[in-house]
Amino acid sequence: MHELKFDPGMCGRCTTIDCIMKCQYLHYDLKTALSEHERLVDGEQSTILTDCVTCYACEEYCPYHNHPFYLIVDRQEELGVHPVPKPLEKSQVVMMGPRGKIRPKTLSPPVINMCFFTVMNACIRGRLFEGASLIGGSDIFCNLMFLHFARNSTIRQRLPQMIENIMKNYLEPSGVGELVCYHDECYGTYTSWAPAYGIEVPFRPVHLFDFIYRRLLELKADIKPLGVTVAYQRPCSNRLCPHTDHFVDDIFSLIGARRPKREFEYEHALCCGGVPEAQQRFELTEELQAKNVEDMKAAGAQYCVFNCPFCFWTLAERVFKAGLVPIMMSDLCLMALGE
Amino acid sequence: MDQIHERLTEIVGAAYVSDAAEEKFIYSRDQGVQEPHAPDYVVLPGSAEEVSAVVGLANREKIPVVPMGGGLVLSGLTIPQKGGIVLDMKRMNRIIEVNEKSHYAVVEAGTSQGMLDAYLKKHHSALKHSLPDAPPVATIAGNIAIHGSGHLSQSEGGFHSEMVTGLEVVLPTGELVRLGSCSTVPGWFSRAPLPDLVGLFLGWNGTTGVITKVGIKLYPRPPYHDVLVFMTEDIDAAPDILCRIINTGMAEDINYALAPKPDYLNGFQMTVINITAHSEEELGMKKKIIRESLRHYFETKEAGFMPVPPNLKANFLEVPQKALSKFADVRKGGGFEYVGAIMPLEKIPQACRAGMEITGRIGITYSLGARIIGRGHSAMFFFAYPFNRADASEVGKVARALEETNETALKLGGIPWKTEISGQQLILRQMDPQTRELMEKIRGVLDPNRIMNPGNWEVA
Numbered sequence: 001m002h003e004l005k006f007d008p009g010m011c012g013r014c015t016t017i018d019c020i021m022k023c024q025y026l027h028y029d030l031k032t033a034l035s036e037h038e039r040l041v042d043g044e045q046s047t048i049l050t051d052c053v054t055c056y057a058c059e060e061y062c063p064y065h066n067h068p069f070y071l072i073v074d075r076q077e078e079l080g081v082h083p084v085p086k087p088l089e090k091s092q093v094v095m096m097g098p099r100g101k102i103r104p105k106t107l108s109p110p111v112i113n114m115c116f117f118t119v120m121n122a123c124i125r126g127r128l129f130e131g132a133s134l135i136g137g138s139d140i141f142c143n144l145m146f147l148h149f150a151r152n153s154t155i156r157q158r159l160p161q162m163i164e165n166i167m168k169n170y171l172e173p174s175g176v177g178e179l180v181c182y183h184d185e186c187y188g189t190y191t192s193w194a195p196a197y198g199i200e201v202p203f204r205p206v207h208l209f210d211f212i213y214r215r216l217l218e219l220k221a222d223i224k225p226l227g228v229t230v231a232y233q234r235p236c237s238n239r240l241c242p243h244t245d246h247f248v249d250d251i252f253s254l255i256g257a258r259r260p261k262r263e264f265e266y267e268h269a270l271c272c273g274g275v276p277e278a279q280q281r282f283e284l285t286e287e288l289q290a291k292n293v294e295d296m297k298a299a300g301a302q303y304c305v306f307n308c309p310f311c312f313w314t315l316a317e318r319v320f321k322a323g324l325v326p327i328m329m330s331d332l333c334l335m336a337l338g339e
Numbered sequence: 340m341d342q343i344h345e346r347l348t349e350i351v352g353a354a355y356v357s358d359a360a361e362e363k364f365i366y367s368r369d370q371g372v373q374e375p376h377a378p379d380y381v382v383l384p385g386s387a388e389e390v391s392a393v394v395g396l397a398n399r400e401k402i403p404v405v406p407m408g409g410g411l412v413l414s415g416l417t418i419p420q421k422g423g424i425v426l427d428m429k430r431m432n433r434i435i436e437v438n439e440k441s442h443y444a445v446v447e448a449g450t451s452q453g454m455l456d457a458y459l460k461k462h463h464s465a466l467k468h469s470l471p472d473a474p475p476v477a478t479i480a481g482n483i484a485i486h487g488s489g490h491l492s493q494s495e496g497g498f499h500s501e502m503v504t505g506l507e508v509v510l511p512t513g514e515l516v517r518l519g520s521c522s523t524v525p526g527w528f529s530r531a532p533l534p535d536l537v538g539l540f541l542g543w544n545g546t547t548g549v550i551t552k553v554g555i556k557l558y559p560r561p562p563y564h565d566v567l568v569f570m571t572e573d574i575d576a577a578p579d580i581l582c583r584i585i586n587t588g589m590a591e592d593i594n595y596a597l598a599p600k601p602d603y604l605n606g607f608q609m610t611v612i613n614i615t616a617h618s619e620e621e622l623g624m625k626k627k628i629i630r631e632s633l634r635h636y637f638e639t640k641e642a643g644f645m646p647v648p649p650n651l652k653a654n655f656l657e658v659p660q661k662a663l664s665k666f667a668d669v670r671k672g673g674g675f676e677y678v679g680a681i682m683p684l685e686k687i688p689q690a691c692r693a694g695m696e697i698t699g700r701i702g703i704t705y706s707l708g709a710r711i712i713g714r715g716h717s718a719m720f721f722f723a724y725p726f727n728r729a730d731a732s733e734v735g736k737v738a739r740a741l742e743e744t745n746e747t748a749l750k751l752g753g754i755p756w757k758t759e760i761s762g763q764q765l766i767l768r769q770m771d772p773q774t775r776e777l778m779e780k781i782r783g784v785l786d787p788n789r790i791m792n793p794g795n796w797e798v799a
């Protein structure tokens with residue numbers, strides 16, 4: 001059921017092993033990368049499985065879109081590698097599980113999927129989101145976070161039901177074909193993970209930045225350029241949809257924000273530290289967060305903009321203590337609209 | 340108006356004595372499962388002299404006297420079993436002295452935990468006292484009278500009764516006495532080096548006299564706080580895990596808990612480790628040392644530290660823990676009682692299993708857990724049972740569970756704390772006869788007419 005579309009032959013022919021060689025957390029020479037990756041493909045134990053930070057980045061690094069990260073997660077699960085302690089993993093599986101409370105509702109577009117983060121509903125306000133309908137919660141949760149827990153099986157098991165819930169309860173009764181994904185994680189699920197596992201997505205997912213950008217174009221006359229320098233904390237799930245990254249620049253140019261040159265940006269973006277902390281790699285967490293925030297400061301950033309609530313919760317305090325203002329992308333745009 | 344009422348009115352003033360049916364109703368019960376008993380009078384004294392006069396009168400007239408603070412003990416210890424006077428101490432709430440250099444405060448007995456905490460925060464912000472997780476209206480005296488414990492009990496010297504530097508007490512015969520250094524010199528700084536008489540009033544549930552003033556130790560209030568939450572699913576690992584954390588010497592407060600709800604925590608145990616520090620660096624260093632002490636567990640992935648999002652962290656950092664008061668009302672209907680058993684750390688796994696077995700069999704919900712006391716010399720293990728007071732069958736079930744839990748705690752080698760009268764009887768039956776006799780002799784000397792909180796600690 002829902003097997004990963006992965007081509008071992010492609011890896012066999014690959015000479016650069018970009019997936020591993022570009023990884024910012026595994027420091028292998030090409031020879032080791034080759035052999036460890038081969039073990040991975042062959043279904044054998046590999047240090048990749050135990051040392052992977054689950055940053056999702058190799059999905060972006062593989063030039064052939066061969067899904068190296070999804071393979072890692074499958075192998076971790078097959079070989080019983082638990083990146084996160086078992087009690088935390090098991091508890092999350094229950095916590096994020098569907099509650100079966102969803103009921104059909106007619107909604108007016110745009111329909112914004114808040115993922116599990118309904119606590120962030122207050123971010124969806126003002127002219128930017130005028131008329132939007134919000135949906136969210138455990139019954140429509142993409143469950144992609146289980147990539148961090150070596151539990152592709154949980155996603156495989158739950159996602160089809162979630163998609164059906166969205167369709168039957170919200171989109172079909174409303175005659176809506178488009179779903180704006182508040183979180184990169186949902187967008188990545190529908191545009192990358194689901195196709196990789198042969199799961200059909202019957203609606204058109206729209207990235208939040210894409211939506212915001214189009215709205216800002218409509219409201220262009222009302223924008224007061226912010227004139228501030230803003231560092232962007234790219235979330236792991238954006239690695240599944242790198243083609244959306246340009247929207248950050250597009251939005252910034254509309255709202256008059258400057259994206260400073262940074263060492264840890266774009267392909268080299270650093271993890272917020274939340275997942276390594278869950279993996280109990282506390283020194284690494286500290287190192288990543290320090291490097292990341294130092295880099296933002298050194299680049300002259302005044303704000304740090306987030307799209308992922310989890311990154312925000314993990315890093316906001318540290319960012320603030322470093323003298324930068326932590327802010328969600330939607331709020332930054334609202335600021336530019338004087339709201 | 341009867342004569343006693345008249346005399347009481349003369350002592351405390353008409354506004355502060357009542358025999359009205361509605362007052363008697365309220366003072367006849369608490370939040371637990373114990374049978375209500377109405378007092379004949381409710382009296383709110385305003386000074387030690389008034390307490391002395393009221394108790395003197397009661398002694399002459401052989402009227403029972405039940406001292407009461409916040410009335411939050413839950414196990415019926417302020418229910419007047421034989422009627423008489425409930426002496427509600429809440430008017431006596433002055434903070435008399437705070438000695439910053441010698442780290443103590445002197446307060447009147449009815450001073451609430453919340454008042455002292457707020458006062459210290461405002462006027463002596465570098466100092467704090469150890470707060471129980473009881474609602475903040477609980478009083479300092481009521482808490483020490485039952486050997487309470489709180490958020491500094493693990494790091495700063497044990498039960499709150501151990502933090503007492505001196506007492507002023509009205510004896511059951513009406514005399515006002517001072518105990519500790521304040522008996523000899525002006526300062527309330529220490530119980531040593533004098534013969535220690537303070538213990539005659541600690542843990543006695545108000546059966547040996549009425550505390551009117553308390554000298555209580557204060558501790559530094561470091562400005563930096565954080566919390567680590569360690570999650571396990573092996574109950575048997577608890578003593579080792581707790582011991583490792585304690586031995587680092589880095590944790591202020593350590594609480595261990597398990598509950599069937601919410602469902603995502605069912606089957607897991609959480610050890611909540613509160614840390615305070617004077618700087619970010621110190622905080623970071625302490626966290627590092629504590630984490631290191633548990634490396635063995637998280638490296639095997641059998642247990643681990645939970646990342647705590649800011650909203651949850653704010654809850655964990657709260658003192659007192661509001662979550663506990665919320666849990667107390669989880670069944671709605673305002674009923675809550677728990678067996679707090681003081682026991683050795685190594686008994687925690689057995690206590691957890693016993694609590695789950697008893698509640699499972701009887702069919703009630705629970706929260707189980709332990710607060711570490713005095714760097715691991717013991718733990719206050721709680722078997723907490725919320726219930727709906729309007730549901731008689733649920734009340735009955737909880738009463739049964741409490742009784743069985745008391746027995747189990749004793750069997751396990753623990754001692755039920757602030758326990759109901761029936762629990763006290765269980766303890767007394769198991770106690771060394773010579774000890775029991777000594778208790779009885781002491782009470783005979785202090786309270787010849789047996790007016791103080793009758794029913795409690797009574798050797799049959």
Ligand SMILES: Cc1cc2nc3c(=O)[nH]c(=O)nc-3n(C[C@H](O)[C@H](O)[C@H](O)COP(=O)(O)OP(=O)(O)OC[C@H]3O[C@@H](n4cnc5c(N)ncnc54)[C@H](O)[C@@H]3O)c2cc1C
Pocket residue numbers: 405406407408409410411412413416417428448449470471472473474476477478479480481482484485486487488489543544545546548549550551663664667675792
């Ligand atoms: C949600 C919740 C959480 C709790 N958490 C804790 C906790 O963390 N730690 C803890 O220790 N307790 C806890 N408790 C139990 C209890 O509420 C506290 O111990 C509280 O401090 C008792 O104080 P009180 O003023 O309410 O005492 P009361 O209930 O008024 O009295 C307790 C006993 O002391 C006697 N007494 C009261 N005042 C005097 C006096 N002036 N002189 C002589 N005897 C007196 C009474 O006769 C009675 O026997 C909790 C209770 C609840 C409801």
Ligand code: SF4
Pocket residue numbers: 010011012014015016017018019020037061062063064065066067068
């Ligand atoms: S996953 Fe991609 S980058 Fe990695 S070895 Fe295979 S083809 Fe090469």
Ligand code: SF4
Pocket residue numbers: 019020022023024025026048051052053054055056057058059069072
């Ligand atoms: S997910 Fe990240 S850490 Fe893991 S191998 Fe891929 S790039 Fe490296």
